[in-house]
Amino acid sequence: MNQQNFWNQRYADEHYAYGTLPNDYLKEKSADLRPGKILLPAEGEGRNAVFMAKMGWEVEAFDQSTAGKNKALLLAEQYDVKISYTISHVENIRYPENSFDALALIFAHFPGENRRSYHRKLSRFLKPGGHLIIEGFSKEHTTFQKFNPKAGGPRDATMLYNIEELKKDFNDFEFIEATEEKVVLAEGEFHQGEASVIRIFAIKK
Template identity: 55%
Template sequence: MKSFWDERYKAESYVYGEAPNAFFASSLSGLKPGKILLPAEGEGRNAVFAAKSGWEVHAFDWSEEGLKKGEKLADREKVHISYRLGAMEDVHYEPETFDALGLVFAHFPESDRRAYHQKLGNFLKPGGYLILEGFSKAHLRFSAVNPKAGGPKNEGMLFSLAEIQRDFTDFEWEVLEEVNDSLEEGSYHMGEAALIRAFGRKKKTNKKE
């Protein structure tokens, strides 16, 4: 899969566009800037938006080509992002480090998804925010008739509301919904899509004095 993403991101154009994901951008705009982590960040569109909005941005992806384009976009927009090359199992941060976590079309193998989500949730401070958008299992009916709608073709890599709730048990949700919407993100997210959107806050623990 790494070779697949390297080949896709080698294109001169930004294949998912240079503008941030709309749900991510609208959710982030209401938060006080702090320190944010963006896993599977690809070509850097969301990282650059966050940096321009005043956030200290940390991101990673296993595609070297994606990283190069993310850094190129950041240079063009005159912002700094701390972008690492690495796969989920190889990337580590201190627990409770980040004020926000953005998972935008970050789809993992079904066998690893819950462990990865819980690992990422541990990097978030109590009271920190999760912003997630990804394809739901119902998306297969859209991608079957329109390949440009994008998304994994393996149903196990797609999301359900129940799975998100099980993966992130220590969150209080302001938004947790499955919607049909039209995407216009570069060349590979075009057209009707079935989406899971989640915006929530990690519960604060009550520590004894």
């Protein structure tokens, strides 16, 4: 099954696979930022996009899943907010360079051989002085996946993060925070239980 079909299938049910509440780390880090324009790649069913729109941000999101977009727009309607959502693979997405105030990669995992080029591409859309927020599964997360299928995350270990790789990917950023942490996730059906995550908060130079 290709990735697009996988995500369309995951998002096909009426319930929200990862819940409707925002990611905790995104909520925490964005609280101190002045609302502007934010880009949310691999946004899925829209929980983070809708939250940021509620906080006064102008939201651009994209994902390859049509089912995800439909549920995101439904959620936005329920909360009476507007989001812009494009169906696209990261390889094909286009925005003007230096046009966003924030970029949030929340569990947005890419194949190892493409990761750096995709991260470089996305970083170009961010203005100098713009903020980068990342939460994703670390390479240590495979330990938790073995014991708990509901812990979530890619089964392809090359798609998991480590801090040094991410610092190289985003080498034109000042890293305010870059940590690997054990957390307990409670995000819908598919992010449940102990997990190992990388959390990054950085500013584009």
